[in-house]
Amino acid sequence: MSDPVKVLLRNPSREIEIPGPMSVTKLLRKLDLNRESVLVIGSGTLIPADSMLADDAEIEIRPVISGG
Amino acid sequence: MKCRVCREPAVIALRRHNANFCSDHFLRYCRQQVDRVIDDYDMFAPGERLLVAVSGGKDSLAVWDILRELGYAADGLYVGLGIDDYSDVSLSFVTDFVSRHGLELTIVDLADSYGFDVPSAAEATGRVPCSACGLSKRHVFDKAAVDGGYDAVVTGHNLDDEAAVLYGNVMRWQVDYLGRQRPLLEARDGFPRKAKPLVRLTERETAAYCVLRGIDYQVEECPMAIGNKHLGFKEALNLLEDRSPGSKAEFYFGYLKRVVDRFTDFEDRGSLGTCPSCGSPTDAETCAFCRLVSRTAGHSQPVAFTTRNEATVRQH
Ligand code: SF4
Numbered sequence A: 001m002s003d004p005v006k007v008l009l010r011n012p013s014r015e016i017e018i019p020g021p022m023s024v025t026k027l028l029r030k031l032d033l034n035r036e037s038v039l040v041i042g043s044g045t046l047i048p049a050d051s052m053l054a055d056d057a058e059i060e061i062r063p064v065i066s067g068g
Numbered sequence B: 001m002k003c004r005v006c007r008e009p010a011v012i013a014l015r016r017h018n019a020n021f022c023s024d025h026f027l028r029y030c031r032q033q034v035d036r037v038i039d040d041y042d043m044f045a046p047g048e049r050l051l052v053a054v055s056g057g058k059d060s061l062a063v064w065d066i067l068r069e070l071g072y073a074a075d076g077l078y079v080g081l082g083i084d085d086y087s088d089v090s091l092s093f094v095t096d097f098v099s100r101h102g103l104e105l106t107i108v109d110l111a112d113s114y115g116f117d118v119p120s121a122a123e124a125t126g127r128v129p130c131s132a133c134g135l136s137k138r139h140v141f142d143k144a145a146v147d148g149g150y151d152a153v154v155t156g157h158n159l160d161d162e163a164a165v166l167y168g169n170v171m172r173w174q175v176d177y178l179g180r181q182r183p184l185l186e187a188r189d190g191f192p193r194k195a196k197p198l199v200r201l202t203e204r205e206t207a208a209y210c211v212l213r214g215i216d217y218q219v220e221e222c223p224m225a226i227g228n229k230h231l232g233f234k235e236a237l238n239l240l241e242d243r244s245p246g247s248k249a250e251f252y253f254g255y256l257k258r259v260v261d262r263f264t265d266f267e268d269r270g271s272l273g274t275c276p277s278c279g280s281p282t283d284a285e286t287c288a289f290c291r292l293v294s295r296t297a298g299h300s301q302p303v304a305f306t307t308r309n310e311a312t313v314r315q316h
């Protein structure tokens, strides 16, 4: 039995779940996000695009444009 | 993916430099970029007192943190804009940062000090919120720096901001603005010196800096930013950057190196008088900020939440 990857999206904040394991590159493609315009964050650090997300990972995908 | 410096696993890839960095070496890269800008433009002398304009966003907190790390004496100034919850949340990120590092912060609340906030000013003037907001922030920063005896006002403008503004000014051939678009503006005519030490870092890099330094910041966009023209220019530049990494930096730094001096003559250097109401330098009778204050009088009573929303929607 495998857990889903929990993904927190921002602007506005919302959470989605996707079946893991999955590579960051594949996840961003699936969500139609450009890897230059977001940061993938987990456990207080950056997760590079070539990483694999374990099936119980909890991550945040944060747009780099923010503020006013 | 390995760090360019130490060959340990990298956490970030910077396409425009064709380089990957681990956390430590990325943070070092950010400090070096800021140090280089300060050096290239002779921004600050040792021992000078700096006033950082902080909003609670990534850029202003990053620049404050890096200046501290580089050993500069920098205090913060936060302007309360009264933009609903957005302003309250933004301030909480600033106060968290301040108490964590034991820093000095001055808070100027527009409503308390001048009787209006950004939504009510937008309504009173019938212009986009960003125009009253920008005018107010500039006035408060300038005044606080001069009154507080600071040597310079520091803002967190990054490479994306500056390239987008440049693009916008070129598109409209705003020759008077083009001459002034520099990372450093010397003090003159009663205005303080203004410095932008982050111009060598992109917004992706300042955001990554904050994450890796454990700095929490306001991630949400300002609800009044919708319709802000700069966002369109940023998107256009990002398309070019995507096809050809490094384009943004080439556009902006090429301008600084080879073009900006040619626009200096277009700068309006007419002599400035003194605003009778606040004492700020101005080219008109009363300064633009004091005119805004009097225009908003009467609109300054607490504006109902629904009215604010309607006012925002009208701006689109
Ligand atoms: S987006 Fe506009 S209204 Fe919001 S903080 Fe920035 S300048 Fe002010």
Ligand SMILES: [Zn+2]
Pocket: B003, B004, B005, B006, B007, B008, B021, B022, B023, B024, B025
């Ligand atoms: Zn390294």
Ligand SMILES: [Zn+2]
Pocket: B275, B276, B277, B278, B279, B280, B286, B287, B288, B289, B290, B291
């Ligand atoms: Zn005035």
